[in-house]
Amino acid sequence: MKKKKKYQGLLTxxxxxxxxxxxxxxxxxxxxxxxxxxTEISIEDAQTLIDATFADxxxxxxxxxxxxxxxxxxxxxxxxYGTEKDIVLxxxxxxxxxxxxxxxxxxxxxxxxxxxxxxxxxxxxKTNATKIKLYIADLVEADLAAAEKxxxxxxxxxxxTEPGVFTPYLSDELVNTIxxxxxxxxxxxxxxxxxxxxxxxxxxxxxxxxxxxxxDYIALKNYDSAMPDTSVPIEKLWNTLxxxxxxxxxxxxxxxxxxxxxxxxxxxxxxxxxLGILIGFVVAxxxxxxxxxxxxxxxxxxxKVYLSIMRGTPVMVQLLIMYFVILLPLGVEKFPAAxxxxxxxxxxxxxxxxxxxxxxxxxxxxxxxxxxGFSYIKTMWYIIIPxxxxxxxPSLANEFITLLKExxxxxxxxxxxxxxxxxxxxxxxxxxxxxxxxxxxxxxVVVLGLSKCVSILERRxxxxxxx
Amino acid sequence: xxxxxxxxKNFGENDEIKVLKGVDQHxxxxxxxxxxxxxxxxxxxxxxxxxxxxxxxxxxIYFDGQLITDKKCDINKLRMHxxxxxxxxxxxxxxxxxxxxxLAPIKLLKQSKAEVEAKAKELLEKVGLPDKAxxxxxxxxGGQKQRIAIARALAMNPRVMLFDEPTSALDPEMVGEVLxxxxxxxxxxxxxVIVTHEMGFAREVANRVIFMDEGKILEExxxxxxxxxxxxxxLKDFLSKVL
Numbered sequence: 079m080k081k082k083k084k085y086q087g088l089l090t091x092x093x094x095x096x097x098x099x100x101x102x103x104x105x106x107x108x109x110x111x112x113x114x115x116x117t118e119i120s121i122e123d124a125q126t127l128i129d130a131t132f133a134d135x136x137x138x139x140x141x142x143x144x145x146x147x148x149x150x151x152x153x154x155x156x157x158x159y160g161t162e163k164d165i166v167l168x169x170x171x172x173x174x175x176x177x178x179x180x181x182x183x184x185x186x187x188x189x190x191x192x193x194x195x196x197x198x199x200x201x202x203x204k205t206n207a208t209k210i211k212l213y214i215a216d217l218v219e220a221d222l223a224a225a226e227k228x229x230x231x232x233x234x235x236x237x238x239t240e241p242g243v244f245t246p247y248l249s250d251e252l253v254n255t256i257x258x259x260x261x262x263x264x265x266x267x268x269x270x271x272x273x274x275x276x277x278x279x280x281x282x283x284x285x286x287x288x289x290x291x292x293x294d295y296i297a298l299k300n301y302d303s304a305m306p307d308t309s310v311p312i313e314k315l316w317n318t319l320x321x322x323x324x325x326x327x328x329x330x331x332x333x334x335x336x337x338x339x340x341x342x343x344x345x346x347x348x349x350x351x352x353l354g355i356l357i358g359f360v361v362a363x364x365x366x367x368x369x370x371x372x373x374x375x376x377x378x379x380x381x382k383v384y385l386s387i388m389r390g391t392p393v394m395v396q397l398l399i400m401y402f403v404i405l406l407p408l409g410v411e412k413f414p415a416a417x418x419x420x421x422x423x424x425x426x427x428x429x430x431x432x433x434x435x436x437x438x439x440x441x442x443x444x445x446x447x448x449x450x451g452f453s454y455i456k457t458m459w460y461i462i463i464p465x466x467x468x469x470x471x472p473s474l475a476n477e478f479i480t481l482l483k484e485x486x487x488x489x490x491x492x493x494x495x496x497x498x499x500x501x502x503x504x505x506x507x508x509x510x511x512x513x514x515x516x517x518x519x520x521x522x523v524v525v526l527g528l529s530k531c532v533s534i535l536e537r538r539x540x541x542x543x544x545x
Numbered sequence: 546x547x548x549x550x551x552x553x554k555n556f557g558e559n560d561e562i563k564v565l566k567g568v569d570q571h572x573x574x575x576x577x578x579x580x581x582x583x584x585x586x587x588x589x590x591x592x593x594x595x596x597x598x599x600x601x602x603x604x605x606i607y608f609d610g611q612l613i614t615d616k617k618c619d620i621n622k623l624r625m626h627x628x629x630x631x632x633x634x635x636x637x638x639x640x641x642x643x644x645x646x647x648l649a650p651i652k653l654l655k656q657s658k659a660e661v662e663a664k665a666k667e668l669l670e671k672v673g674l675p676d677k678a679x680x681x682x683x684x685x686x687g688g689q690k691q692r693i694a695i696a697r698a699l700a701m702n703p704r705v706m707l708f709d710e711p712t713s714a715l716d717p718e719m720v721g722e723v724l725x726x727x728x729x730x731x732x733x734x735x736x737x738v739i740v741t742h743e744m745g746f747a748r749e750v751a752n753r754v755i756f757m758d759e760g761k762i763l764e765e766x767x768x769x770x771x772x773x774x775x776x777x778x779x780l781k782d783f784l785s786k787v788l
Contacts, residue, residue, distance in 0.1 A: 440633075440635070442631060442633050442635035443635060443637065445598055445631065445635060446629075446631060446635035446636075446637070446694075447637075448598060448621075448624065449596060449598060449624055449627075449628075449629035449631075449698075449707075450624065450625070450629075450648075450649040450653070450697070450698070450701060451621050451622065451623075451624040451625035451649060451653050451701065452621065452649065452652070452653065453621050456652065456653075460648060460652060461637055464639050465637075465638065465639050468639060
């Protein structure tokens, strides 16, 4: 029966951890199926990517005309990460106003192209779109070279489609802005119906070759206005997980932020609890003596003030005041400041626990001690407090566990505890999921482990109760 | 050995509950005095006043010529010479039997641990529980606990032993073992003041039996006369009920 119970406790703890892990991984996978991978990219890499994209957008394949790449430059001024972890590129651009240049000279081009068409027809040569493109290239490029350049600001988005692979999203709007209305110009060309040739208006609505040839010339190769697909295919999730894990914890030994942080957290908590128990017992004994004998009125008053302050203000405010107002001017470091603050805070709660423990000890124990000749204080020390300590041990252990979690606010004064470790990793990788969940899991495992230790300790100490 | 003069004890915030109303008593060295009386008669309070577990409201108590009701008197020192046994044993549950017995001699008399433990073993032998040295109080029966409580008090080498209803919380079949121990203690010449309802014990062991009611001593006499020839009507009534 006893063995089974022991086993059950362990099992419950394991199930708790397993469940927590399962839930957080489920969250991870669901997020990844619908969302983005959160890799960082340097501003130089982003610039290279943008340049390559632009170089990949020549005005025309057949002629090799590169008026986009030649006449447009986009420079990234600032790189930020949006709420959805899209990478936002604030850019300035300088470009020839291609669209309006083409549009304003459209009549000239059409007239020239129509003339070319008539000449070919007279010679019995068939005019196709490619020939028109080649014919018009020089004319357009001369105009573009002579055109005035304009400047402006634009916002790009980079989407991560696979770990470390980025695709800029070039929406129609964006392309039109940067490339000076190039898409609008193409629409205008495609809808042109008449051409003025030698002062006469000629209808060209049935001469599709003219329009397509001219329109194709200023088309953008490899341009796709669809938003990149950022969802991760399910078979790649495991790799993504490994990748995320690696870049958050393994890369540059970043896991050390967590291990060192945990050590600091445990140190702060252990020292603070020791201080708290010391203060707590002293305060509890003072108040008990005062209650029973009416002595120590002044000290008891001091204790009451201490208790009201500690229990009446948030621990975070106490920490800020303790460090910035009281201890920093005295030249005390952050770590001892945190220990002192949490110790003082914990002492207030411990003293109430201990007072309850002392009160719970039968009056007969005091009488027995006194009748043997022990003074009140010695009776307390040898007889009451050992029993009270045992009685309140579970509560003290819970106080330790509470403090372990409460100490996470220490990062506010810059103590490199576990929480701050997670925050640091987060600020390096721009990743929320991995570091924060890791911090939570570590706290959970430590707390569950401590609870287990406490129950073992309790069993050991209950030896004297066994029948 | 113990002289009580005009002892008063009141309880309550305004002393409205008067428990002892002028008690005079002299207990000689080696005497065994049994105090009997109905519940609420003040006999336990009287006993507890003797080592000042209850603070007397008025009156004087002398112990070996020393005025112990004096505020300047070091009561802790005097209590070392006055063993007390309680109704509910009040053993220290967090200590083993050996530690229960040796705690006070080691800490208060500053005797060496080896010396005290040797003496504790003798005492355990005397109370008939030599094999329980390493047990804890929770592992003992009521009678065993009370015998250990007596051993604990004896470890301080007291000059007088005060018993506050030592058998009242015991199962009937365990009363005998405790009374037997007390008898042997009496035979050793220990001065004893015993509050009890065990009339048989009083008859057998006491030099003197005291009857208390409503905070006063109404009658005191050697046991033969006390039981055979009671004079006070309250005592007659009491004896008719308990015998």
